[in-house]
Amino acid sequence: MSLPDRKQDEVRRMLEGPHPPVPADLGPRAAERGARLLRRRVLARRLMWLLLGLAVVTFTVWALVEQPWVAPPSEVAPPLEAW
């Protein structure tokens, strides 16, 4: 074993000291907070889909009403000839 390895092993042993006691409510509190996070995520996703749907509907209605693909009738009258 090389020297740096031995030094690191020494520190490793220091780090493996006594573990602090885990409070009993740590897990449940984390789960509760995680569930809240999840609910918020689901809500945000739903809102996004709703907005997307609304945008599609709005665009479709506008397109059907305006029919932008139809060329507008010419506003310039043809010249009068042979009258």
Add this chain to the structure above:
Amino acid sequence: MRERQAVRHRRRAREFEAFVAGAAGRLLHAATLLTAEPPDDNARARQLLTAALARTYADWERLRGEDPYDHTRQELAARFARTTWRYHQHGRLCSPHHREPVAGGGGGLLERLTPQERLVLVLRLYEGVAEEQTAAQLGLPAERVRAICTRATAAMRSTPPAPAAEVTAP
């Protein structure tokens, strides 16, 4: 649909509870080493771990084979780095060689080290994360991680804490 969701929810809660029962002790120790708080007064470490575990709970279905322990550790390290960066900006931890306890710390094993040194030491030596992985996670070059690790190891050995007084230089 609602029925299936409830079943899934219950299963997730059960699996998560089993995971926490097995892993919380080790993770809390790691968090307490990071924050350099004494083991019996580790409010910040508990807060960090609760937040990291909450993320793991929320991501549980998306883990798909990824180890929840790794996921939580990564989240823990990232959170610690982020909150410490906030301290940095307030100018509290600017000097790379400050040897003072941080924000109410005192009695923590690693309190002589800087937050970055603690992070590297805990990930590399306590958790045994590979050098490249640690570097990627912290956004540092691998050589820099090795240098920090060596420096932190030397600092820890030069001034051993009272309980480990039997560890003396050869």
